[in-house]
Amino acid sequence: MKTLFIFLLCLWPTLSFAHKPSDSYLSINIQNNQLSGRWDVALRDLDFAMGLDNNDDGAITWGELRSKTVEINRYVFSRLQLSASDKLCSYQEIEMKVDEHTDGKYAVLFFNGNCGVSDxxxxxxxxxxxADLDPQHRGLLNLTYGNVSSTAVLVPGKPARVFDISANRMPWxxxxxxxxxxxxxxxxxxxxILFLFSLLIPSVMVYQSARWQPVAHFNNAFVDVLKVVTAFTLAHSITLSLAVLDVMALPSRWVESCIAASVILAALNNIYPLFTGKRALLAxxxxxxxxxxxxxxLTDLGLNQSSRLWSLLGFNLGVEIGQFVLVMIFLPIAYQFSRxxxxxxxxxxSCSLGIAGLASLWLLERAFDIVVQV
Structure with a gap:
């Protein structure tokens, strides 16, 4: 029973594919009590929801998209409700375009609105x-009123949120x-997660005399994990900041392919140790x-400099908190089972081999745009 639990615990994250989470980007501008907006929705999400690829050839053409403009507007805008002073806002769809984001093509829906209030x-x-298709979906909001801009994350199925535009929103x-x-x-x-776990799995072991052995004390494992996690945190914080602040950018396909390759290398290093004692450098x-x-x-949200800074700080802190929780759960369990x-x-x-195999499928998908069915 313990063996089965270990096996399932290790393989749990590999039961899902690693794609960019489903996001849409909603920008609303309020000027002189009038609304104007832009809503970017991924074509892949719309295709899944309502079927845009009429001939099932795996490509959504502009003709196919344009032929369903009315249905797309009806589907999307029926799932957005705006109101001011308890009065429901009406809005008029203007046009639809297509834009390229870091993770693919998006339908861009432009609209104007009127809430029927003077102030x-x-x-x-x-x-x-x-909300009925993807519980992981998020709407990233950029709300502008006058010279003030604020951001928020909208979660489908949650109660409507109220934004005060009569005063500046507190940065925190x-x-x-x-x-x-x-x-x-x-x-x-x-x-x-799998990259991090691949680095953590051997933290409760030590490679001596050409073989893996359990570490003598928990403190040894803790120090090793501290080095690995600190190195990973420092590195991704640097490039996250550079990318969000528009200092440096890399092609999305190249980045996602390298991430898959990093998982493969970290997992195979547990089977054929090449970087023993250097996993912090690898991290x-x-x-x-x-x-x-x-x-x-964050880069696809189009934030101004002030909003971008606070969003960056909050997002990076959230990543570190989430990472810390995972490590604190994983390390004591792994240490006990390493006995x-x-x-x-x-x-x-075995788990490292499974992780490497799954990451190899991700690499094929991302580098060569091949959809691998499992």
Missing amino acids: IAEIMIGYRLF KEAQDFIYEGIWHIWIGFDH FTFGLVHGFGFATV FPLYKPIVLK
């Missing part, structure tokens, strides 16, 4: 897009939304790439 002091936003409240988003992002980012090197992967959540002889063949070897 908008606060606005209530009810967001239900894909803006950051708070993205703390939760950072925690959520790391917990559902299976490629990031730092590939952590730089993972930082660019984290940044995709059993089966830890090495099942967890260290």
Whole structure:
């Protein structure tokens, strides 16, 4: 029974594929009590929800998209409710375009709105897009009124949120939304989790005389984990900041492919140790790439400099909190199970091999745009 538990505990994260979480980007501008907006929704999500690929050839053409403009607008805008002073806002769809984000093509829906009030002091936003299809979906909001801009994360199925536009929003409240988003992002980012776990699995072992053995004391494992996690944190924090602040950018496909490759290398290193004693260096090197992967959540939001800074701080803090929780859960359990002889063949070897195999499928998908069915 203990062996089965170890095996399932290790393989649990590998039961899901690691794709970028489903996000939409909603920008609302309020000027002179009038609304104007832009809503970017991923074509892959719309295709899943309502079927855009009419001939099932795996490509969504502009003709196919344009032929369903009315249905898309009806589907999307029926899942957004705006109101001010308890009066429901009406809005008119203007046009639809297509834009390229870091993770693919998005339908861009432009609209104008009127809330029927002379002075908008606060606005209530009810967001239900894909609530019935994808519980992981998030709406990333950029709300602008006058010269003030604020950001928020909208969760489908949650109660409508009220935004006070009569005064500046407190920066810490803006950051708070993205703390939760950072925690959520790391917990559902299976490629990031598996990279981290691949580095942590051997932390409760020591490679001596060409073989893995359990560490003598828990403190040894803790110090090793501290080095690895610190290196990973420092590295991805650097590149996350560079990407979000528009200092440096890399192609999304290259980044996602390198992340998959990092998982493969970290997992295979547990089977064929090449970087014994250098896993912190490995964590730092590939952590730089993972930082660019984290940044995709914020870079596509189009924030101004002030909002971008607070969102970055909140999101990065959330990632660290989520990472810390995972490590604190994993390390004591792994240390206890490392005392059993089966830890090495099942967890260290078999699970690492399974992780490397799954990451190889991700690499094929991302590098060559191949959809691998499992």
